Amino acid sequence: MNIISNAVRYNKEKGEILLSYYETQVDDRHILFEFHCKDTGVGMSKEFQNHIFEPFTQETGGARSVYGGTGLGMPITKKLIEKMGGTIKFESEKNVGTTFMVQLPFLISADMKQAESQEDDVSIEGMRILLAEDNELNMEIAEFLLTNAGAEIIRASNGKEAVEAFAKSGVGEVNVILMDIMMPVMDGLEATREIRTMNRSDASAVVIIAMTANAFTEDKTKALKSGMDDYLTKPLESEKLIRALSRFL
Incomplete structure (x- = not known):
């Protein structure tokens, strides 16, 4: 200083x-x-x-x-x-x-070496992700981070499009749904409930992760109660995003 x-x-x-x-x-x-x-x-x-x-x-x-x-x-x-x-x-x-x-x-501590080794092992190569985001800039950023890490992306600009995209996909084709909470036409919470009640074998098993700028406990509770599996706050950070996704491989 x-x-x-x-x-x-x-x-x-x-x-x-x-x-x-x-x-x-x-x-x-x-x-x-x-x-x-x-x-x-x-x-x-x-x-x-x-x-x-x-x-x-x-x-x-x-x-x-x-x-x-x-x-x-x-x-x-x-x-x-x-x-x-x-x-x-x-x-x-x-x-x-x-x-x-x-x-x-x-x-360089042993813990740091172990952490670096674990980071090297993290991969989402080949993961097929349904990305539901109404903000075009946020969509572009998230898609860049994910495709750069080897994932395949299906885009949806609101909750209704996300529900339709999942319905059109083959069983087990979508590995993870990244769902923005605040979207027009249909929000992420309602879209999640719609997907969970679909009459198909992977409807209850597909991983759905919330994306939101709100980091309040109440919002996280609502997301999990709607049927979501995890909760990420914006802005998305590459390392945290990929690590969160890799847990569901």
């Missing part, structure tokens, strides 16, 4: 600050994060650069001197980074700007 604070404090009017980071896996147990903070500020003189990490040291006689400070920020920052096993470097040019580079190593 001290590095970013300095980038703001010593920047020029209408100046810029660019933050970026990179990660490199060193070995099976360690990963290295590198953070960059680049500003278009007043920069530092060559002389001051040699003393920046010394306590109570401040540049005098230049643009930086008007901002004040204790002169302890950078020494403390360097100490903290070194205690974490990291390094801090910088490049600066007077009246051009400064870039700080911080490298921090982290240990």
